[in-house]
Amino acid sequence: MKKAVIYIISIVIIICVLITSKLYEGKHYLTEIKKFNTKYEKYLANEIIGTEVASVINQAVDDNENERIKKDENGKYIQNNETSINIEVKITEFKEEQIYTMEALYGGGMTQFVKYYGQIPFKCAKVEYNENKRIKYILFEQVLN
Numbered sequence: 351m352k353k354a355v356i357y358i359i360s361i362v363i364i365i366c367v368l369i370t371s372k373l374y375e376g377k378h379y380l381t382e383i384k385k386f387n388t389k390y391e392k393y394l395a396n397e398i399i400g401t402e403v404a405s406v407i408n409q410a411v412d413d414n415e416n417e418r419i420k421k422d423e424n425g426k427y428i429q430n431n432e433t434s435i436n437i438e439v440k441i442t443e444f445k446e447e448q449i450y451t452m453e454a455l456y457g458g459g460m461t462q463f464v465k466y467y468g469q470i471p472f473k474c475a476k477v478e479y480n481e482n483k484r485i486k487y488i489l490f491e492q493v494l495n
Contacts, residue, residue, distance in 0.1 A: 400467035407452045440491040
């Protein structure tokens with residue numbers, strides 16, 4: 351009889367520990383998502399200049415590299431809908447719109463981008479979140495006067 355009671359108490363304790371562990375993991379995961387999103391959401395409501403856009407792109411590339419996001423044959427990050435982030439920049443010149451990926455700018459065009467658009471205002475035009483409520487896509491558009 352004593353053994354049965356000890357087994358039942360042991361099982362209850364193990365279940366409680368497992369539940370507590372899972373709750374802590376979930377809370378920690380949500381905290382990490384909130385911390386990640388905060389880095390990018392501060393740009394949502396404000397106009398920023400091109401040098402700040404370049405900094406956001408650098409941060410996104412660092413985040414993708416830290417998460418070990420793989421690239422396709424064209425050098426673009428493969429979106430995994432969990433931890434990857436993608437940024438595009440829409441520039442309008444002479445009434446013609448061009449969208450540049452963060453990989454294109456980071457891979458060779460960042461210096462030129464900062465040179466020509468460093469002091470030009472941009473706004474965050476679009477943000478998308480994945481199913482975990484983590485930012486997965488941001489579009490910056492040049493502000494036209």
